[in-house]
Amino acid sequence: xxxxxxxxxxxxxxxxxxxxxxxxxxxxxxxxxxxxxxxxxxxxxxxxxxxxxxxxxxxxxxxxxxxxxxxxxxxxxxxxxxxxxxxxxxxxxxxxxxxxxxxxxxxxxxxxxxxxxxxxxxxxxxxxxxxxxxxxxxxxxxxxxxxxxxxxxxxxxxxxxxxxxxxxxxxxxxxxxxxxxx
Ligand SMILES: Cc1cc2nc3c(=O)[nH]c(=O)nc-3n(C[C@H](O)[C@H](O)[C@H](O)COP(=O)(O)O)c2cc1C
Numbered sequence: 636x637x638x639x640x641x642x643x644x645x646x647x648x649x650x651x652x653x654x655x656x657x658x659x660x661x662x663x664x665x666x667x668x669x670x671x672x673x674x675x676x677x678x679x680x681x682x683x684x685x686x687x688x689x690x691x692x693x694x695x696x697x698x699x700x701x702x703x704x705x706x707x708x709x710x711x712x713x714x715x716x717x718x719x720x721x722x723x724x725x726x727x728x729x730x731x732x733x734x735x736x737x738x739x740x741x742x743x744x745x746x747x748x749x750x751x752x753x754x755x756x757x758x759x760x761x762x763x764x765x766x767x768x769x770x771x772x773x774x775x776x777x778x779x780x781x782x783x784x785x786x787x788x789x790x791x792x793x794x795x796x797x798x799x800x801x802x803x804x805x806x807x808x809x810x811x812x813x814x815x816x817x
Contacts, residue, residue: 636759644805645755648763651796655686655723660760664795667756668727671749679742680749681728683781685718693718693726693792700776714771721765721794725753731786739786746790753793763798766791 685693697714718724729746731739754764771777772789
């Protein structure tokens with residue numbers, strides 16, 4: 636796939652089914668994440684892959700967080716099912732190193748770039764993805780479960796799999812509304 640075509644026309648797809656990327660395709664996805672821009676060479680990334688039983692473990696973590704908040708049954712049902720919307724979920728974590736020139740914000744951005752790069756690498760190989768967040772990724776129960784502390788931050792759950800539908804058309808956007816010249 637042409638790089639520009641990927642960047643200009645990619646869509647996220649929420650409905651994802653098996654197979655998930657594996658082998659060389661999964662390795663390429665991780666390698667793409669590891670090519671995120673990285674001020675100071677701090678490699679501020681952790682990727683936690685959930686598939687199979689891992690999806691149930693992720694659901695259990697989310698349920699524990701929702702239980703800690705005394706959530707109602709509708710929320711419990713939602714979080715217990717959430718990870719099963721794809722055959723693979725990669726939790727993307729910014730692992731922050733204290734550095735005088737590279738604030739935590741930049742390291743969070745770098746992890747976000749990694750998530751995007753991984754999604755693009757999935758699309759380039761015929762898979763699809765959807766980047767999700769939500770309040771649970773900031774919850775202490777979830778942070779603890781992933782060993783996230785201090786300035787570290789879960790920046791997203793990257794759902795990956797095989798597209799179950801055709802992507803929607805890319806929205807037309809008026810460049811003039813977004814671009815200014817100094
Ligand atoms: C940091 C981040 C978190 C996101 N979290 C969610 C989410 O929790 N739920 C959701 O529906 N979309 C979320 N999105 C947006 C989707 O990933 C997706 O970009 C959006 O549905 C637009 O589709 P498109 O990528 O095809 O333009 C998030 C995007 C980013 C960058």
